[in-house]
Amino acid sequence: MEKLLLRNVDKENSHTIEVYLRSGGYQALRKALKEMSPEDVIEEVKESGLRGRGGAGFPTGLKWEFAAADVKEPKFFVCNADEGEPCTFKDRVIIEKDPHALIEGMLIGAYATGCRYGYIYLRGEYPIGKRILERAIAEAYEKGFLGENILGTDFSFDLYVHSGAGAYICGEETALIDSLEGRRGEPRIKPPFPVNAGYLWQPTVVNNVETLANIPLIVERGGKWYSGIGSPDCPGPKLYAVSGKVKKPGVYELPMGTPLSEIIYEHAGGIVGDRKLKAVFPGGASSSVLTPEEIDVPMDFPSLAKAGTMLGSGAVMVLDETDCIVKTALRLIEFFRHESCGKCVPCREGTDWLVRIVRRIEEGQGTESDLDVILSVSETMENSFCGLGMAAHNPVASTVKKFREEFLRHIKLGRCPFRSG
Amino acid sequence: MTLEEFREEVRKLKRSNRYPADRSYILPALWIAEKSFPAITHDIMKVIAEELGVRPVEVEEVAEFYAMFHTKPKGKYIIRVCTNLSCMLNKGEELLARFSDLLGISPGETTDDGLFTLEVSECMGLCDGAPAVTVNEERFLKVTPEQVPEILKKFGWKG
Secondary structure (H helix, E strand, C coil), X not given: CCCCCCCCCCCCCCCCHHXXXXXXXXXXXXXXXXXXXXXXXXXXXXXXXXXXXXXXXXEHHHHHHHXXXXXXXXXXXXXXXXXXXXXXXXXHHHHHHCHHHXXXXXXXXXXXXXXXXXXXXXXXXXXXXXXXXXHHHHHHHHCXXXXXXXXXXCCCEEEEEEECCCXXXXXXXXXXHHHHCCCCXXXXXXXXXXXXXXXXXXXXXXEEHHHXXXXXXXXXXXXXXXXXXXXXXXXXXXXXXXXXXXXXXXXXXEECCCEHHHHHHHHCCCEHHHCCEEEEEECECCCXXXXXHHCCCECCHHHHHHCCCCCCCCEEEEEECCCCHHHHHHHHHHHHHHXXXXXXXXXXXXXXXHHXXXXXXXXXXXXXXXXXXXXXXXXXXXXXXXXXXXXXXXHHHHHHHHCHHHHHHHHHHCCCCCCCC | CCHHHHHHHHHHHHHCCCCCCHHHHHHHHHHHHHHHCXXXXXXXXXXXXXXXCCCHHHHHHHHHHCCCCCCCCCCCEEEEEECCHHHHHCCXXXXXXXXXXXXXXXXXXXXXXXXXXXXXXXCCCCHHHCCCEEEXXXXXXXXXXXXXXXXXXXXXXXX
């Protein structure tokens, strides 16, 4: 398929405004500001069928419509560039290689929703991205795409980078807002949703990097064109970040709904050393595992939900036959324990207990009844305050369900069968 | 940087007028402190609190919450070795052990000469280059245990 989101990334100095302008950059902004009303822009995005690429898959046009309908002023437009889901690195590519696509997407979104100020909430682990974004923002001010009366219209918009400092929870939009307000990142109760009560309790749109990079394309070529790409009920191009035991790890742009097997074997080159595939997490660390028998699934939100897992951030993590599933589950739940903010009991205690139990199984001290305890703790964690806790048990519970034999082998052998000695 | 120079930096930050609420400058101010001092001490937190009109504890709770802020002294170079899934599958833990052996410190510790702090990192989004290591802001990708001495020497390790 024609490269859309990655159309610029291979060009030399793709991060500079000169290269972006030469490639037709900021034409969509011009079109939106000069030829379209904010309502027209929202209609176009609604027609495109674009769903948020951060993980939740909420329809972007609808979110914008809610924000536009709120009359409180000022409104804020925030880009969620906290990309913290383990093994997700798709937004990094846009941030570092095509930052102006992101800025243009934000500008169009801010115009459509009536937002006066914007922040890019960038994870602290991306210092190179920070320099690139700040430079890109300065360039955009210089050329008159940011600031007062943009392109001679009434529309004004100021944009800043706000650096996080190493907290996965800040990818959750309300925790992100807390962090933007200078607090510990802890999620807030919803509703009210950020579109009505976000930053400083003012209307705030929060969109993911990849979501926003789609916007100039939609405005330029139309929502109808966009809705024809990929899965009909969840259209558009999608960036899949593939890593783990594949020959060619990387970010692949493919139509939404591309089968997982095609992504692994055709695009990412298959399994390292031509070994056998063992398991795949199709949507980041918080998605449920899939077995080799399940990989014909189309990679889109509804298909993966039907398969009992989720698209999440679209991070495909591949394990081969030599990898230990128990150790994998342990590493992922250790991550969630570290990142749990501690606000609610099911997540704080649940992640801690899962680490203890899975660790003792990996170390050969587990019992068969531990497996039932894991599933019972997981069920309780469904009642967590926010999505972190609700999903954190997925890699553990799903591996226990689908690779029960391997857990039992650890228990019966009294050690990890994949570890030598 | 002296405390008074730092105070001036925080004031400069405020004058940038980036946020409608002073509280929002807490993280940017802590970032300046993180980059300018070996540790974010109570004295530094107090300066931030005074300039932004919040209580010192409100700065401290933020400084303690985020993994990348150091409230205890750190080395000149922070080595972050990722051991999250893709790096783990590609032997990130062996790399960590190698760094630990050569430097004679455990993860979380700083060498006696104050040059290196070794940290186990959660995912840094460099999974296409697993296993990944960063030293301050510099990236090292697809690192093998054999390359570890080379990396350390680049930052003044005498071995």
